[in-house]
Amino acid sequence: MFLFLFDYIRYRSQETGLPASVCVRVGDRLFNLHKYPLFSKSGYFNRELTDSNEVVLPQDFPGGPETFEMISLFVYGSSTLVDPFNVASLRCAAEFLEMTEEYTSGNLCERFDIYLNQVVLQSWEDTLIVLQKCQSLDPWAEELLIVSRCIESLAFMACMEILDPERRRDQSVVTLEALSAQRWSSEMVQEILTQDVWIKDLMALPFGFFKRVIGSLRRQGMKEKYVSPVVLFYANSTLFDENGAKEDVSCLLKGILDLLQIGEKGSRVIPVGFYFRLLSESLKLKLDKEYTLKLQNQISGALHMGRVEDFLLPESGIDDVASSIEMTTMESIFSTYVVFHLCPNNGTPSPYNSVVAELWDAYLTRIASDAKIHAKRFMELIELMPISCRQNHDNLYKALNIFLQVHTELSQDEKSMVCKYLNCQKLSNEVCIEAVQNELMPLRLIVQALFVQQLSTHKALKECSDSFRYAHCGDFSGSIPSSRFANSRSQNLVESPCFDVQDTRNQPLSFLLQNDSEKPEFCKKEYESTSFRIQTLEQQLMVLKRSIQLQNTSKKREQGSKKVDPVRPYGLEGRTMSKKRTPLGQVTSCIGTVNLASQRRYASRLLNVFRRFSLFGRAKAKKKPSVTGVWPKPM
Structure with missing residues (x-):
């Protein structure tokens, strides 16, 4: 570029016949230029070249010698390339040299402003580049509002990206809603930032610019569920990432704490684990009590969403x-x-x-x-x-x-x-069983655990037994008081711990046993216990039925003997007189005073019920033979 400038100066000297008469020093560089082009376009040179042909620019001249060289080319009419990497320094240098419309139309200040507004600020990437370059142009970039315009443009484009239904970017915006099921960790954040998400573009900004971007996002109406992840990821890359650029960590941590949303709104969008990590860092750095208390109060309001690992x-x-x-x-x-x-x-x-x-x-x-x-x-x-x-x-x-x-x-x-x-x-x-067997526990606690375990076992057995009997066996409804088991079918089907809640009320027991291998082990044990009780009752009813048949046969013989021979045989007379007759013709036996006809009906009905239960025994017969054998025909 210096050769181009030298050629322009030589060409200008040949054209006008005037040698370069002005000496301008910028840093360690010396520029020999013509007086008139500088005098006519710059207010600064207009004043400085009035009494002298030598000018020394200050050390804080925006952009240094390289920028002044480009300004000189513009002064001589060259169409030097302007891009996002140099436009900020050129605009600041033009402002320093007072190259405004007051001295000539279409001067450099106006030209660079047009380029900034119509080209740079319309592009996310170009705006980020200009904002990065503004770090070395303070205070000129701030006074010319280049920084503010870039920040507002970035915030506006971020909001538009979220509102844009077509999703101009390939990757969707990252929010903490997608992370709520995961435990927060630095590794998890780093994995997310490997994706092509716009949030990571802000990670390279210095905290001063980043803080202003967050403020602009909130002013322009971006929801907190989108803003908070930006703060979280920035904190992770600057505070917790060993490869991250380290500034004054204490000041950085204080600034991040000031950016975080506090209260219920912050608890909904920031993982509690992240707050704990910040608190841990605050304690290590011995931050002011104000900040640690702020974090403690925030965590206490969201403890129910925390994890012990955090x-x-x-x-x-x-x-x-x-x-x-x-x-x-x-x-x-x-x-x-x-x-x-x-x-x-x-x-x-x-x-x-x-x-x-x-x-x-x-x-x-x-x-x-x-x-x-x-x-x-x-x-x-x-x-x-x-x-x-x-x-x-x-x-x-x-x-x-x-x-x-x-x-x-x-x-x-x-x-x-x-x-x-x-x-x-x-x-x-499970824990109660362990406590019963734990010798370290005091004796009083072991006894209490043993008692509770017995009660739980008894209750579970009773519930499973009742569920089996009254949820699937409607034939028992005649012999069980309705007040005790009212609506037992619908109620027990829901509460049963042994059977799945399906429409099985009208299914036979054989259907219920088809998936017996899938039932819990406890239900299988309860089944075996219930089956044993059924078999015992079945045997008792068989004995009762034989007793009734013998009594009926004895009665018929007695009546026949009366018709044939009015005189009773001695043995038969002794047998019939040994039974205690009641005025109503009832017979007292080992099961109480029951009418013979009622006994027959009752026994037949119970045997019909137990015949349904035989399906239970036959389904298990492949594993264990039935005790009762062949069922007799009902009377």
């Missing part, structure tokens, strides 16, 4: 875990939740109380292995969340189990004191 854990090898800054901070966060969210001003408890309580118990399992935490301190940590919030005590049991494994020196009384808040009725079946 919580602050004391560093390994620390002398006093219970008094560490991480442990103290976690206590403060959960205490804040208890104060402001456990029972707010409207008097309605939060529906997330049980979730937060389980998270706290799960956190205790992470620190319970420290042998330096004594029993009293561990009890204080348990009491931090009210016992009434704990709907499930599984995590609490696990934390206590780990604590007792480490503190083997505790006496039975001390163990009972530490475990006094554990309620076996709120343990799952």
